[in-house]
Amino acid sequence: MPVTLATQPRADVERNRAAIIAGAISLLALAPTSSMQQIADAAGVNRATLYRHFTNRDQLLTALHAKALADSAEVADRLPTSGPVVPALRTYLDDAITIGERYRFILNYHRTDPTLFDLEARATAPVVRAIRRGQERGEIDARLDPLFAAGQVTMLVIGVAGLVERGAMTLDDARRQAQISFGNSIAAPEERIRP
Structure with missing residues (x-):
């Protein structure tokens, strides 16, 4: 299926969310009190992207x-x-x-x-x-x-x-x-x- 302008942002959103989840699992397993900035860094996304997906730590957890x-x-x-x-x-x-x-x-x-x-x-x-x-x-x-x-x-x-x-x-x-x-x-x- 060809990539269209409509499907590309959605794929980016899903990829970022998956990266945040994976990064958080890896980081929190080693350092459970890590900050949201550290989680964003571990996920390879900026802090604004993390907060677009999860407005606070409770939502992420x-x-x-x-x-x-x-x-x-x-x-x-x-x-x-x-x-x-x-x-x-x-x-x-x-x-x-x-x-x-x-x-x-x-x-x-x-x-x-x-x-x-x-x-x-x-x-x-x-x-x-x-x-x-x-x-x-x-x-x-x-x-x-x-x-x-x-x-x-x-x-x-x-x-x-x-x-x-x-x-x-x-x-x-x-x-x-x-x-x-x-x-x-x-x-x-x-x-x-x-x-």
Whole structure:
């Protein structure tokens, strides 16, 4: 499709927004208190361009939180609909921890946008379905409410990110602890990890 005067500005807008999001993720992962000017610099845009997209830091952080949830939903959507559930959920947990590590700066952010709840529900729905299927197969403790169990997985991810953010544990150590905790709190007794 040929580039027209109408499509060129729109492409620039989308490219700048993507650059801002990518630059902010990279910078805030290393320096969570970075200024908007530093974020603009990391994104390769000027400050005016950054403020045309996000009028304040809260708007930017809400967009970054939405991106984290979209990445989480993408990983959750890959959960298989057949076969063993616990190994698939272990892989999901590991992938979700990787996402949590990338976006751990969000832990310091007080979310105020209620639209994020819908995004969280979308990211969690495949996990809830997998847990229900695991309960039907006898792999996951049938006494657990699937929504609560999915919340436990989310809390493991948040816990890992928090421990790493504070420097209390390495990512690898926290990841291993999350896998052990997952196995001992959600899986049926025969699926649990033994010491």
